[in-house]
Amino acid sequence: xxxxxxxxxxxxxxxxxxxxxxxxxxxxxxxxxxxxxxxxxxxxxxxxxxxxxxxxxxxxxxxxxxxxxxxxxxxxxxxxxxxxxxxxxxxxxxxxxxxxxxxxxxxxxxxxxxxxxxxxxxxxxxxxxxxxxxxxxxxxxxxxxxxxxxxxxxxxxxxxxxxxxxxxxxxxxxxxxxxxxxxxxxxxxxxxxxxxxxxxxxxxxxxxxxxxxxxxxxxxxxxxxxxxxxxxxxxxxxxxxxxxxxxxxxxxxxxxxxxxxxxxxxxxxxxxxxxxxxxx
Numbered sequence: 604x605x606x607x608x609x610x611x612x613x614x615x616x617x618x619x620x621x622x623x624x625x626x627x628x629x630x631x632x633x634x635x636x637x638x639x640x641x642x643x644x645x646x647x648x649x650x651x652x653x654x655x656x657x658x659x660x661x662x663x664x665x666x667x668x669x670x671x672x673x674x675x676x677x678x679x680x681x682x683x684x685x686x687x688x689x690x691x692x693x694x695x696x697x698x699x700x701x702x703x704x705x706x707x708x709x710x711x712x713x714x715x716x717x718x719x720x721x722x723x724x725x726x727x728x729x730x731x732x733x734x735x736x737x738x739x740x741x742x743x744x745x746x747x748x749x750x751x752x753x754x755x756x757x758x759x760x761x762x763x764x765x766x767x768x769x770x771x772x773x774x775x776x777x778x779x780x781x782x783x784x785x786x787x788x789x790x791x792x793x794x795x796x797x798x799x800x801x802x803x804x805x806x807x808x809x810x811x812x813x814x815x816x817x818x819x820x821x822x823x824x825x826x827x828x829x830x831x832x833x834x835x836x837x838x839x840x841x842x843x844x845x846x847x848x849x850x851x852x853x854x855x856x857x858x859x860x861x862x863x864x865x866x867x868x869x870x871x872x873x874x875x876x877x878x879x880x881x882x883x
Contacts, residue, residue: 604642607750611768615647618855644770650854653862680795685722686729686782690789698779699788702733709736711749716756720763729782732764733774803864804871810878811862814853817882822846852877 604610614620624631637643685703688696703722704715719732736753737745757766821842829841856874860866 604637606747608642609768610745610750611642611644611770612745613644613646613771615645615649616651617645617649618651618851620645621851641770644772646771650851651858653854653857653859680793682792683724684786684788685724685726685732686778687725687786687788689792690787694789696787698775698782698785700733700775700778702735704732704734707735708739709734711736711752711756713756713762716766717763725782725785728784729778731774731778731781733771734766797863797865800863800865805864807856807862807864807871807874810875811853811856814849814878814881818846818849818853849881852881 604612620631620634623634634643638645682701684701686698686700689699690696702719703724704719705722706715709715715736716734719734720726723730723732736749737743753766753768756762825841825846828839831839856862856877861870861874
């Protein structure tokens with residue numbers, strides 16, 4: 604970012620920001636500074652990239668006060684749209700876009716950029732595409748060589764598209780403004796790559812359910828105790844710090860490879876230990 608002021612980097616999962624703040628405070632301050640400059644872009648709005656929704660927004664928004672403001676991998680049935688309106692159960696809609704290069708670990712080569720254009724299934728109605736690059740799914744991130752290739756490609760004549768770094772929020776604003784007559788999709792966006800996840804590692808799913816119920820009961824009873832007219836005489840203090848700590852363990856275990864049962868053994872050794880901490 605120091606040597607490439609136009610470079611922008613997105614990162615999700617507030618859990619990771621908290622780990623950086625705790626373990627590498629000087630790095631966290633740098634992230635805050637580059638976030639203010641618009642180069643380091645927190646995205647996602649959830650505690651981890653999850654398989655569960657409700658509670659994590661509450662804790663994530665609380666952490667976001669620290670000045671840090673679906674992949675579709677089909678193997679059989681190809682999804683028919685790139686840009687569309689996804690309708691919810693209440694018929695509300697959200698603008699949705701799948702990166703047409705079909706990768707989130709792009710290497711910044713010509714073939715991937717061409718695919719971003721030619722594989723856009725809705726280019727008649729929307730001619731913008733997002734391209735995600737960098738070594739991911741295990742770490743590494745964008746390399747300087749990738750940035751160099753992008754800079755060269757941005758000046759090459761004959762490519763079917765122009766390339767620029769940017770903010771995902773700006774991309775979606777431009778996408779919404781320039782798109783028309785988009786398909787409306789109502790229903791599940793089925794993730795074909797991982798099958799059998801409703802039953803795999805059932806003990807983790809059981810722990811998740813019991814931990815959620817337990818923490819909810821503790822919150823409910825603690826609220827009743829706090830609201831009691833006798834609480835001030837008994838000096839009852841709502842256990843917010845401890846409840847937040849335990850909720851974060853539960854939310855961490857709801858990561859999209861832990862709760863579904865698609866991780867390796869050592870992950871579940873840690874997950875069970877976290878659940879036992881909650882239940883103790």
